[in-house]
Amino acid sequence: MNKSHTDECVCAICSNEKDFDFPEHLLDKIANGEVVVFAGAGISTENRSLCKSTLYEEVQSELRSAANLPFPKLMDAYCAQPDGRIKLLEKIKRRFDYFLSFDDFIRPMTRFHRAISPLYMINDVVTTNWDDFFERTCDFDPFVYDSDLAFWDASKRRVMKIHGSITNFGSLVATTSDYEESFKRLNDGPLGAQLKSLIARKTVIYTGYSLSDENYLRLLSNIARLMQGNLRQSYFISPKIDHQKLASAPISLAPIETDGSFFFESARDQLAGRCGIIRDEPFYHCATLLDEVAEAHSKTADAFIRKQHPLLIFILSYQDGLIHALQRILRMQRTGEYHSTSSVHARIHSYEHRVEELSKSKDHWNAAYALGYQTGMLFLLLKSVDDDGPTPPLFSVPFNVTVRSLSGALKYPKEKLPQSVRAQASRILKRHPKDAQLVPDHTPYL
Known part of the structure; x- marks a missing residue:
């Protein structure tokens, strides 16, 4: 529970903290360090309950566009302006810098990361987010490029940033062409091979993810085909689950309807005695x-x-x-x-x-x-x-x-x-x- 709120609080944050039954299978996997966390935009800066508007909404407003274009198409339109790509990167940087300058933003936006931090048995995170909150808050080492993979075993805790990182503007995946290049890298390159290996070998916990990234869904579909149905059970954490959309995913996802941060805080409580997790x-x-x-x-x-x-x-x-x-x-x-x-x-x-x-x-x-x-x-x-x-x-x-x-x-x-x-x-x-x-x-x- 978010300690700054009362037990009776019904705000957007607390109302998402729904009670749930913790699958024993998943507890075992977390305790044994056999999970990889897939963190989407919903855990961070693009959560509407944490900020006034998303980046998508800001760009849409600036372009005065009423069309609900897919994210890459909207970024295409923005970058089509003179110096559009530079303006987009500047907008993203200003947005992150603004959030970082206020505790009232940064604390709720890093709540998920602080929930992961003491779970020392979780060593691998995959994220589509550009921010560097896993690095700042949990001291994870970022892996962005294929060349980074050489240092994989030298790192104790790793975050694979499949859409790039704000610490390197050239790596950001935003437009249609960026997504196409990213898919090719992930499908054919060494870092993508490592991602496939993680998905094939570990239990994946998806959270803050909308199941709308066509690139990643294509990649999952390819992995599922290659594994011939022998993938491990994966879990999908969200306070509001569209079960029809979930059923259309290329792999089986067991739903857990609650907030992602609350889920990992609960995991810490559940595993504190069993795994010897020291309190704060x-x-x-x-x-x-x-x-x-x-x-x-x-x-x-x-x-x-x-x-x-x-x-x-x-x-x-x-x-x-x-x-x-x-x-x-x-x-x-x-x-x-x-x-x-x-x-x-x-x-x-x-x-x-x-x-x-x-x-x-x-x-x-x-x-x-x-x-x-x-x-x-x-x-x-x-x-x-x-x-x-x-x-x-x-x-x-x-x-x-x-x-x-x-x-x-x-x-x-x-x-x-x-x-x-x-x-x-x-x-x-x-x-x-x-x-x-x-x-x-x-x-x-x-």
């Missing part, structure tokens, strides 16, 4: 903790400049690790990478081994950093199961010295530090003379 709230806790650690780090750095107590060297490194972990968690939140409980678990254990190895080799500086980094990820995991869970220590070291505060660290007798700790601190202090007022800073490397 722990990320908010990470942002709060980051502010606290940054403040503690600033005070620790000031104290180091004044006193140069050797214990502060390792506390600073621990805090660097904790800060870097929290920063990366927040920066990579949109990728879904840190929404996976199992993935975060694996990283925590990996850093635990690093702390042990570095401590054995008497590299306390790097061990402190690894401990801080591990602590940041452990905090995310703990908050995923308990919002009231404890806050990790802001002052800590990877050797047998208990530190609870900055004042406690400053009072700790230097001679009681382990000999290997004092030796490494001495080497580091030589690189940070007191009169230079330099602070040891650990970069995000180990």
Whole structure:
């Protein structure tokens, strides 16, 4: 449910969020990462409930055309003007830039993308949309040209943009000739071969799609013929389904009548426990903790400049690790990478081994950093199961010295530090003379 609206809301957005029965087959496919999402214009800038008018309507109004021409034919008419193609691209760019300048546009227009983002098991999206919202909101890598296919396996999450991208004007598919060239590329080219492979191997979820793109329907028809009826079950998500039109599609499409964004938000709820999908709230806790650690780090750095107590060297490194972990968690939140409980678990254990190895080799500086980094990820995991869970220590070291505060660290007798700790601190202090007022800073490397 759209949280900014009440349960009783009957607006255009909420009225589309119809309750539905989630097919167990589809849940299994999503959980196993065996789906590809096909996203049409209805999920984004061309949804009439999200903006005053569609691009089609704007062009139609400017041409003062009363005829309901197919989209490519209308774009043909617009481009027939002097400098028409350039004017069309400028219009599209202005339209997107305008939407991007207002949160009241961009938030509802990217709701679908934000619903997909934490579903880390969904790695492949195909879209007819020109906007770059999948790239901006979910950190998907765009695949537009045949030459891009060479990097397919190097990408963790991919969006195949079969009608081009606003980030490259020359790639946009708009006119009749564009559509003809696009069909030839998809039918005969390497990127098209990859698209056919996805459709043949995975369960396709269509949403925001009107089943009116003749090019894609022709492609589907060819695939269905080649597969001799052995295509996997596909699903069609829409708040209003024309069952007669759906039945005329070249492949079998199981209908689910609801809003596309709501569908994937529901999928997250359904799969949260089964797939270990971390909630959004722990990320908010990470942002709060980051502010606290940054403040503690600033005070620790000031104290180091004044006193140069050797214990502060390792506390600073621990805090660097904790800060870097929290920063990366927040920066990579949109990728879904840190929404996976199992993935975060694996990283925590990996850093635990690093702390042990570095401590054995008497590299306390790097061990402190690894401990801080591990602590940041452990905090995310703990908050995923308990919002009231404890806050990790802001002052800590990877050797047998208990530190609870900055004042406690400053009072700790230097001679009681382990000999290997004092030796490494001495080497580091030589690189940070007191009169230079330099602070040891650990970069995000180990």
